[in-house]
Amino acid sequence: HRVAFDELLDSTRASVDERRNRRERELDTSWFLDDAKGFQRWRSPLDEDIYDENYAYRDYFHGQDRQFPIDAVPDDLQPIVRPHVSLPFESTATKRNMIALSVPVWSTDGQRVIGVLARTTHLDQLLSQYKGSLSGQDGVARTFAIADTRSRQLLDHSRLNEESAAAVTSDGESLVAKMQQFKSEMLLDEAMVKQLLTSRGGLIRESSYSD
Secondary structure, three states: OHHHHHHHHHHHHHHHHHHHHHOOOOOOOEEEEEEOOOEEEEEEOOOOOOOOOEOOOOHHHHOOOOOOOOOOOOOOOOOOOOOEEOOOEEOOOOOOEEEEEEEEEEOOOOOOEEEEEEEEEEHHHOOHHHHHHHOOOOOOOOOOEEEEOOOOEEEEEOOOOHHHHOOEOOOOOEHHHHHHHHHHHOEOOHHHHHHHHHOHHHOOOHHHOOO
């Protein structure tokens, strides 16, 4: 049964990837399915090192806008019951920061959640669809930033690009490494958070994510 189950999910992801390719959009980094207890039962691409590992502590599983310590997960922790945009986290597989879009998987009678299906993207991919605007192809050069208004954390910034990857600071350290550290430590002030929440352009619209 598991082989047939894996093949069904693999074909579903392949179909979505094909559609995103036609639209010239970035592909997701990974898809995965956790059961109702948080054990990862399927992943694309397959990574046997994390197969059947438990990820109930991740925000994408429980949706409480926090990450629990691996060894301190509440016994009564429940999976999400609605679509959720996760907090940023470091991927076990790639060791890079990413976010996940997760949805509950309901039983056939619609009475209980039997799993959580999620798709992920690395944070440095979030601004990739705006490369044309960032480079000034339309005559206007722009700077973009993405922030999480829940944690007040800066997630990505257009200055963290390939051109700056080779740059070094006066002490010989990678410029991107320094900016990444600054990004992880930077919190937006409350006034900026309120502005983002009330700005039409700054809202996250799950309904518009049509894949």
